[in-house]
Each structure stands twice: as C-alpha cells, then as structure tokens.
Amino acid sequence: MGLQNEKIAALSFVTADLNYLTPSVDRPRTYTFEPPSGQPKSNIVPDAHSLPIYDIRLISETVSLDREGFALVRQTSSVKDFYNDDEIKAVYYPEAERLIKAATGADRVFIFDHTVRKRVEGAEDRAGNLLRQPVARVHVDHTAKSGPQRVRDLIPDEAEELLKGRVQIINIWRPIRGPLLDSPLAVCDARTVHANELVASDLVYPNRVGETYSVKYNPEHQWFYVPRMTVDEALLLKCYDSATDGRSRFAPHTAFADPTTPADAPPRESIELRTLVFHK
Numbered sequence: 102m103g104l105q106n107e108k109i110a111a112l113s114f115v116t117a118d119l120n121y122l123t124p125s126v127d128r129p130r131t132y133t134f135e136p137p138s139g140q141p142k143s144n145i146v147p148d149a150h151s152l153p154i155y156d157i158r159l160i161s162e163t164v165s166l167d168r169e170g171f172a173l174v175r176q177t178s179s180v181k182d183f184y185n186d187d188e189i190k191a192v193y194y195p196e197a198e199r200l201i202k203a204a205t206g207a208d209r210v211f212i213f214d215h216t217v218r219k220r221v222e223g224a225e226d227r228a229g230n231l232l233r234q235p236v237a238r239v240h241v242d243h244t245a246k247s248g249p250q251r252v253r254d255l256i257p258d259e260a261e262e263l264l265k266g267r268v269q270i271i272n273i274w275r276p277i278r279g280p281l282l283d284s285p286l287a288v289c290d291a292r293t294v295h296a297n298e299l300v301a302s303d304l305v306y307p308n309r310v311g312e313t314y315s316v317k318y319n320p321e322h323q324w325f326y327v328p329r330m331t332v333d334e335a336l337l338l339k340c341y342d343s344a345t346d347g348r349s350r351f352a353p354h355t356a357f358a359d360p361t362t363p364a365d366a367p368p369r370e371s372i373e374l375r376t377l378v379f380h381k
C-alpha cells in the first residue's frame with residue numbers, strides 16, 4: 102500500500118517509460134565487461150511501461166527510509182571537484198557518514214564505493230569506462246542474499262558480530278551539477294512492491310558475481326522523482342535491510358528520460374555512494 106488515491110492525485114507528475122524485467126525462465130544475468138564470446142551482454146529483455154512519476158517535493162517532509170524506502174535531505178557538500186577521487190574520499194565520505202548517521206541514528210557507517218556518472222549521448226554503460234552512464238533499468242542494488250554477503254566480503258573479521266545487529270545498505274545519490282534536468286532518478290515506494298516482483302539477478306564482474314534485483318511490473322507501483330534536483334539535495338535509497346518487521350527493505354530505482362527535458366539541458370552528472378549501516 103502506497104499513498105492514497107486522493108493524496109497522489111494532488112501531486113504533479115511527468116509520464117515516462119520505465120524499463121522493467123520481462124518475466125523469463127532464465128535467471129537474469131548482466132556482464133559489467135565484454136562477455137565471453139557467444140554470450141549476450143545481458144539476457145534481460147526490457148518491459149517498458151509508460152508511467153506517471155510524481156513530484157516528491159510536496160511530500161518530502163513525510164517520506165522516510167523505513168516506510169517508502171527513500172528520503173530527500175538537504176546537505177551542502179564542500180567538495181569542489183567531484184571528478185577528483187582523492188577529494189571525494191577525503192571530503193565527501195566523511196560528510197556522507199555524518200549524513201547517514203543523522204538520518205538513521207546508526208552507530209557505524211562503512212562507505213564502500215562511489216560512482217560518478219555523466220551522460221554521453223549514445224554511450225553504453227560499462228564499469229571501467231571513465232564516464233559511467235545512467236542506468237535506465239528498474240533495479241535494486243542488493244538482495245536478501247547479497248546484502249549480508251557484502252558485509253562478509255568487506256569486513257570479514259567483524260562480519261558475524263555485525264550481522265547479529267541490524268544492517269542496512271543505503272545509497273546517497275545527488276546531482277553534481279544542478280538544477281538537474283536530464284535523466285533524473287526515479288524511486289519506487291517500497292510499500293507498493295511485492296516480494297514476488299523482485300527477481301534475483303547476476304551482475305558479473307571480472308572477479309566476482311554480485312546479486313541484484315530486477316523488477317517485474319505491477320500497476321500498483323508508485324514512482325517519484327525530484328524535479329530540478331539541486332546539488333544541495335541528496336536522495337537516500339534503501340538497497341537492503343536485515344529488519345523483517347515490516348520496515349521497507351528494498352527500494353527499486355531507475356534513471357528515466359524525462360519528456361519535459363529542454364533540448365539544450367546539460368547532460369546529467371551525478372554521484373552515488375554506497376554504505377553499510379550498522380545498528381547495535
């Protein structure tokens with residue numbers, strides 16, 4: 102159950118195509134690099150649905166990580182150059198840690214990667230490309246299995262102890278040039294997504310296989326975005342939660358082509374950061 106009809110009817114929206122997973126008997130598999138010969142880069146057949154994507158702003162005070170699975174926060178970063186990895190680690194990581202602690206009350210935050218994206222017309226996304234591309238495919242970065250697995254991979258010595266407490270994986274996503282008009286990020290109210298619509302999928306890296314969720318379409322899904330998102334705003338996205346008490350665990354998201362984008366809009370530039378969040 103998401104927002105009630107009368108509430109959602111009061112919000113403005115754009116209509117855009119969102120690429121879901123076409124149901125198939127084959128396990129979805131996508132390579133992040135040139136696949137072995139004869140293998141497709143991905144066996145996922147997109148299932149595009151033209152859907153309303155509602156303006157978050159009127160309800161941003163009330164949306165929360167534990168209900169909808171995402172939150173919109175204001176935070177001004179001191180980072181001068183988001184294309185400088187050293188500066189990101191020295192300046193943005195500690196800012197992000199403070200932000201996540203304030204938003205969740207967590208005891209410990211472990212930041213394990215970041216991705217800077219800049220859209221280039223016609224470019225394909227590939228890890229290792231200097232310019233990573235927006236991901237126009239509905240997904241969740243982690244699953245019930247790969248969430249705890251990331252803790253074991255990244256903090257092996259303490260994993261078993263940490264996994265006794267509540268563990269979340271939360272992404273922080275923001276434009277690095279704003280207001281963002283091109284290829285915004287849409288987020289789905291996790292309460293409107295059912296377990297049988299989340300399909301465990303392999304994401305094959307050169308040295309490991311990650312598990313993500315692809316998502317099957319359901320007309321109940323409610324989608325949101327932040328129109329003209331600024332560099333002083335950040336979206337927090339829940340990509341895993343060990344809690345199974347009704348709090349949201351997985352918030353699907355995807356980039357989309359906004360039909361209202363002006364032709365001369367600068368291409369999207371964004372950064373997302375992935376964090377393990379621990380509660381005692």
Ligand code: OGA
Pocket residue numbers: 218234235236237242272274286354355356371373
């Ligand atoms: C993410 C994500 C895609 C994009 O932040 O997890 O899926 O287009 N980003 O920015």
Ligand code: FE
Pocket residue numbers: 240241242354
């Ligand atoms: Fe993602």
